[in-house]
Structure formats: structure tokens, C-alpha cells
Amino acid sequence: MSSTNKQIYQSALGLIGELNDPMLCEDYEERAPYILASFCSLASEIDKKLRIIDSLDAGPSFSHVCLSLDAAFPLCDRLSPAASLYLAAMLVLGEDDGLSDSLYDKYCDAISSIASSVGMASSSDSGEGESSGGSAICESISERYFFD
Numbered sequence: 001m002s003s004t005n006k007q008i009y010q011s012a013l014g015l016i017g018e019l020n021d022p023m024l025c026e027d028y029e030e031r032a033p034y035i036l037a038s039f040c041s042l043a044s045e046i047d048k049k050l051r052i053i054d055s056l057d058a059g060p061s062f063s064h065v066c067l068s069l070d071a072a073f074p075l076c077d078r079l080s081p082a083a084s085l086y087l088a089a090m091l092v093l094g095e096d097d098g099l100s101d102s103l104y105d106k107y108c109d110a111i112s113s114i115a116s117s118v119g120m121a122s123s124s125d126s127g128e129g130e131s132s133g134g135s136a137i138c139e140s141i142s143e144r145y146f147f148d
Contacts, residue, residue, distance in 0.1 A: 002077060003072070003073040003080045004069075004070070004071065004072055004073060005032075005033070005036050005067050005068065005070070005072070005073055006070060007073075007080075008073055008080055008083045008084050008087060009028075009029070009036070009069055009087065011080075011081075011084040011088075012028075012032070012084045012085075012087040012091060013025065013028065013088075015084060015085065015088040015103060016091060016096075016103070028091050031090075032069060032087060032091070033066045034065065035086070035087050035090045035091065036067045036073075037062070037063055037064055037065050037066050038064075038090075039082075039087065040062055040064070040067065040083075041064040043075055043079055043083070044075070046079065046114055046118060047059055047075040047076050047079060049118035049119070050076045050114070051076060054076070056076065059074055059075060059076070060072075078114060079111075079114065082107055082110040082111045082114065085103050085104075085106050085107035086107045088103045089101075089104040089107055
């Protein structure tokens with residue numbers, strides 16, 4: 001767990017090309033802790049599986065509402081790139097829908113790949129009904145945030 005939430009935030013800013021606009025960055029920095037907490041909540045089951053597979057200690061408990069940007073990223077480092085993509089997509093949602101959709105698609109590819117590698121891609125044919133991780137994480141961005 002060497003990544004910090006601030007590093008993930010800065011990576012997200014790089015993905016959306018907003019490293020130099022203080023007004024936008026102030027808004028983004030205010031929203032980022034909540035979005036990161038949302039990502040960590042969504043990816044916590046994948047994190048548990050990764051920790052088992054990689055023989056890592058259990059992850060720290062974290063707030064599912066807000067994460068300090070100064071704190072360590074509470075999930076495995078393998079989830080950091082997906083977290084950056086998710087954060088970037090959510091930061092520009094409503095401002096640049098094309099960019100947001102593109103970043104969200106990349107996030108879905110990244111998190112689905114990780115979920116597949118730990119055997120969480122889909123449980124629909126195992127009788128469990130809803131997926132335990134992969135598919136549920138990548139529902140449509142508009143369904144996720146506008147129809148919940």
C-alpha cells in the first residue's frame with residue numbers, strides 16, 4: 001500500500017488534463033475524497049480477493065463516505081490505476097460527457113480485467129444471481145449516478 005489518495009487524485013487530474021486550472025482543481029479536490037470512498041466501497045470485494053491471492057494482510061478499515069487525500073490508499077496498489085480512471089470519469093461527469101464516458105469505459109475494462117483475474121467476473125450461471133464484483137461495478141455511468 002504505497003499509493004496515497006493524493007497520488008491517485010493527481011493521476012486523475014493528469015488523465016483529464018486539468019493540472020493547471022486552480023478554479024477547477026479546487027472543485028475537483030473538494031469532490032475527490034467522496035468519489036474515492038465510493039470507488040473503494042465498490043472495489044472492496046475485489047481487494048479482499050487480491051489480498052488472499054497475493055498473501056497480503058487484511059486491508060485497513062476506511063470510511064465508505066469520505067477519504068482524506070492525505071491518507072494512504074486503503075486498497076491494493078493493483079487497484080490504483082482503476083481508481084484513477086474512475087475518479088477522473090466522475091470528476092468530469094456533466095462537464096465533458098464524451099471524456100467521462102471514455103474514461104469510464106477504460107475503468108470498466110481495467111476493473112473487469114482485475115475481477116476476472118481473481119474469479120469474480122460473473123456468477124450468474126453459478127446460481128448466485130447477481131455478480132459478486134465485476135459486472136455490478138461496471139453498470140452504465142448514467143444508471144449508476146442518475147437512477148439510483
